[in-house]
Amino acid sequence: MTSEAARGTPPAIDTPGGRFEFLPHNCFACGTLNAGGLGLALHVEPGRSWTELALDRRFEGWEDVVHGGIVCTILDEVMAWALVGEDNWGVTARMTVEFRRPVEVGVPIRAEGWITRSRRRIVDTAARIVDPSTGTELATATGVYVAADTARKRDLQNRYAYRPAGGTDPGPDVVDATPAAPSRSTTGPRP
Numbered sequence: 560m561t562s563e564a565a566r567g568t569p570p571a572i573d574t575p576g577g578r579f580e581f582l583p584h585n586c587f588a589c590g591t592l593n594a595g596g597l598g599l600a601l602h603v604e605p606g607r608s609w610t611e612l613a614l615d616r617r618f619e620g621w622e623d624v625v626h627g628g629i630v631c632t633i634l635d636e637v638m639a640w641a642l643v644g645e646d647n648w649g650v651t652a653r654m655t656v657e658f659r660r661p662v663e664v665g666v667p668i669r670a671e672g673w674i675t676r677s678r679r680r681i682v683d684t685a686a687r688i689v690d691p692s693t694g695t696e697l698a699t700a701t702g703v704y705v706a707a708d709t710a711r712k713r714d715l716q717n718r719y720a721y722r723p724a725g726g727t728d729p730g731p732d733v734v735d736a737t738p739a740a741p742s743r744s745t746t747g748p749r750p
Contacts (some may be wrong), residue, residue: 572603572643581719588636597632601640606674608640611691613667625662630688634700637672638684642704645674648712649682649704656700667691680706 572579587596597618599610610633620626635651642649662668672686684702689695707715715721 572601579721581721588632599636603640603644605644606641607644608637609671611669613665616664619664623664625664630662630698631656633670634686637670638686638702641672641674641684642682647706648715649706651702652705653703654700658698660697662697682706
């Protein structure tokens with residue numbers, strides 16, 4: 560579980576515009592209500608998202624190796640949350656994964672996702688999982704996301720009570736509470 564869940568405070572993400580809370584929810588990857596889930600503690604900035612964790616044995620496939628489906632889930636999640644960093648919400652349309660080295664149970668990893676191109680409501684993304692101590696790539700992915708239209712985005716933000724942490728509800732214009740989107744083209748993760 561995320562540190563927020565352990566303290567009993569609302570889940571939150573960090574952005575350059577400040578920390579944003581959202582209602583606890585049941586998402587397998589980022590939700591705090593799913594006792595069997597990953598409980599990822601996501602960090603978000605414009606066009607990027609990352610998380611660091613070590614996976615326990617309940618996510619094992621082969622002995623001492625994290626199941627490939629769990630690896631895919633983590634890659635999908637950091638790519639999807641990269642959209643949120645640009646005040647965008649979307650769903651996965653397509654994803655391709657390359658497994659480069661085994662992700663070992665109990666060993667710290669860092670997953671990073673970023674936007675590579677945006678055009679209207681189609682957003683191309685990339686992600687990787689690395690060993691943070693060596694920088695060795697363990698898995699990489701590319702994805703295509705379909706962004707929600709303005710009305711659906713507002714519905715989602717209201718459903719999950721997406722608002723500045725510690726602040727008051729910004730009202731129906733919740734979209735204006737997030738930072739303005741920078742250039743939507745990046746070349747990959749920062750060193």
